[in-house]
Amino acid sequence: MSTVIAVTGKGGTGKTTVSALLIRYLVNAGHKPVLAVDADPDSNMPSALGLDDSKNLSTIGGTRQDFFDSKGEVPPGMPKEAFLELKLNQALVESKNLDMLVMGRPEGAGCYCYINNVLRKFLETLGNNYPFVVIDNEAGLEHLSRRTAQKVDYLLIVSDYSMNGLRAAVRIKELSQEMGLNVGKNYLVINNAPDDLSPQFNEAMVDTGVPLLGILPADENVPRYDIGLKALTDLPDSSPVVASLDQMAWALIHENK
Numbered sequence: 251m252s253t254v255i256a257v258t259g260k261g262g263t264g265k266t267t268v269s270a271l272l273i274r275y276l277v278n279a280g281h282k283p284v285l286a287v288d289a290d291p292d293s294n295m296p297s298a299l300g301l302d303d304s305k306n307l308s309t310i311g312g313t314r315q316d317f318f319d320s321k322g323e324v325p326p327g328m329p330k331e332a333f334l335e336l337k338l339n340q341a342l343v344e345s346k347n348l349d350m351l352v353m354g355r356p357e358g359a360g361c362y363c364y365i366n367n368v369l370r371k372f373l374e375t376l377g378n379n380y381p382f383v384v385i386d387n388e389a390g391l392e393h394l395s396r397r398t399a400q401k402v403d404y405l406l407i408v409s410d411y412s413m414n415g416l417r418a419a420v421r422i423k424e425l426s427q428e429m430g431l432n433v434g435k436n437y438l439v440i441n442n443a444p445d446d447l448s449p450q451f452n453e454a455m456v457d458t459g460v461p462l463l464g465i466l467p468a469d470e471n472v473p474r475y476d477i478g479l480k481a482l483t484d485l486p487d488s489s490p491v492v493a494s495l496d497q498m499a500w501a502l503i504h505e506n507k
């Protein structure tokens with residue numbers, strides 16, 4: 251059974267950074283291969299993981315659209331489902347310690363029900379091949395139920411050092427409950443934080459009702475790597491955000507042991 255960790259939060263709070271560094275931790279700790287799922291249509295994970303150089307990066311959304319547009323035409327003698335599964339498999343980017351699926355754009359107008367059913371089964375079966383699945387999400391939550399509809403063991407809600415970030419975290423927690431999302435545990439992660447948090451922020455953090463998993467410091471290496479087009483997974487152990495994230499990730503995956 252794989253452990254599914256989904257990372258969500260308000261826009262720009264550090265979802266992709268946290269996802270990439272979590273994957274870095276899991277790989278280095280030997281929990282590999284990791285399946286990285288980029289569920290943000292404005293895909294950022296390939297560059298954060300250093301997997302953006304693979305040619306013809308195809309997306310699940312593109313595969314679904316192509317299949318829909320072809321009206322289910324398949325090579326002679328090949329069952330429709332097997333053909334679609336083959337195409338979905340081709341969208342899997344494989345590397346040494348981690349594989350990546352880029353979900354891409356959501357479906358357009360029309361009934362994609364058959365394709366989505368095959369896709370759901372494909373994602374469930376695929377996920378079982380990995381000890382950990384890490385999903386980087388777009389801001390908001392609707393797509394989580396729409397696209398994967400599978401259990402999420404840990405929903406990490408990322409906030410920056412702002413009241414707006416915390417308010418968004420509360421809305422996301424409420425929305426996930428309203429949608430009946432199958433979440434094991436919600437956790438709050440504060441990212442890009444100063445050394446000292448104000449008493450009001452500490453109080454507001456507690457008031458969210460979401461248990462705090464960890465506080466990650468602002469780290470100048472993160473924008474430096476981003477601007478230098480370097481993979482965040484290559485950040486050194488000595489980087490402050492890496493040290494904090496590693497501690498946080500260790501606590502998360504050992505919490506039930």
Ligand SMILES: Nc1ncnc2c1ncn2[C@@H]1O[C@H](COP(=O)(O)OP(=O)(O)OP(=O)(O)O)[C@@H](O)[C@H]1O
Binds near residue numbers: 441
């Ligand atoms: N701990 C940190 N220290 C310094 N800068 C950071 C830190 N975490 C993230 N950043 C910077 O903040 C910006 C947003 O980070 P990131 O892309 O991870 O957020 P996101 O939530 O995935 O954004 P989006 O909603 O656009 O997908 C980036 O420019 C990144 O370099």
Ligand SMILES: [Mg+2]
Binds near residue numbers: 290
């Ligand atoms: Mg992102």
